[in-house]
Amino acid sequence: MIACIVAPLVAAAIASREISYTNPSGRRLAFHRVVGQIWREGLGLMLQGAGVSGLTAFASLYFVARNWGNAGLVMTAFGIGFIFVRLALASLPDRMSGYRVAFWSMVIEAIGQAMIWGAPDESVALAGALVTGLGCALIFPALGVEALKRVSPANRGSAIDIFYGVWGPIAGVIVGQFGYAAVYMFGAASALLGAALVLTVRSPQS
Numbered sequence: 001m002i003a004c005i006v007a008p009l010v011a012a013a014i015a016s017r018e019i020s021y022t023n024p025s026g027r028r029l030a031f032h033r034v035v036g037q038i039w040r041e042g043l044g045l046m047l048q049g050a051g052v053s054g055l056t057a058f059a060s061l062y063f064v065a066r067n068w069g070n071a072g073l074v075m076t077a078f079g080i081g082f083i084f085v086r087l088a089l090a091s092l093p094d095r096m097s098g099y100r101v102a103f104w105s106m107v108i109e110a111i112g113q114a115m116i117w118g119a120p121d122e123s124v125a126l127a128g129a130l131v132t133g134l135g136c137a138l139i140f141p142a143l144g145v146e147a148l149k150r151v152s153p154a155n156r157g158s159a160i161d162i163f164y165g166v167w168g169p170i171a172g173v174i175v176g177q178f179g180y181a182a183v184y185m186f187g188a189a190s191a192l193l194g195a196a197l198v199l200t201v202r203s204p205q206s
Contacts, residue, residue: 040201041147044102047194048139051113051132051187052078053171059116059129062180068122077126081133093142099198101142106195109135113188117181128184135191143198 055078063071092101112135115128171183 040197041143044106044143044194044197045140047190047197048106048109048136050171050190051109051184052136054113054183054187055116055129055132057171058175058180058183061175062116062183063122063125065180066122068125070122070126073126074129077129078133078136081130081135082137083133085134085137089138090141092138093145098142098144098146099201102139102146102198103195105135105137105139105142106191106198107135109139110188110191110195111135113184113191117184117188132187139194146201 055074059074060071063069063074109132112128112131112133115131116125117128119125119128171186174182174186
């Protein structure tokens, strides 16, 4: 908790020294017009978010229900995978199609979620969290790059975050009805659905 308090204070100190970004001029579109232009990318982000929400909200309870130890390492494993890909492959969405990057990222995320769902022991579940992190790392920037191509500079501030939904309550309903493991089966299915979705979209001209 001390780290959770200190980290945003450090970030605030860094931000306070930066020069504010000037929004581009131009006609701003109505909210529903922006949504209409980037709904596929936004829906893809929402589907990707199911897996992350399942990890953050229910991984510890899932481990306890299975009588496994080291539940605290779940997000550590996820973070290692996530940060590794961001450091090693962060330029991929700029060098190739963001949709292609998002497709393979979602496939990897689905594999990680399936590993957690069917894990016979904690080591496989932790490996699944690692693989989930590897998959999730580039989905937001990959789809974000494509979403920004579809809206004018004056509307880009609202475009990137409109669809990034909150899956916690939905995951809670699934747990209540089907148990903790079902959250990760749902996460895998959502990621595969997102992968199928991005296959149907073509990148607009920059």
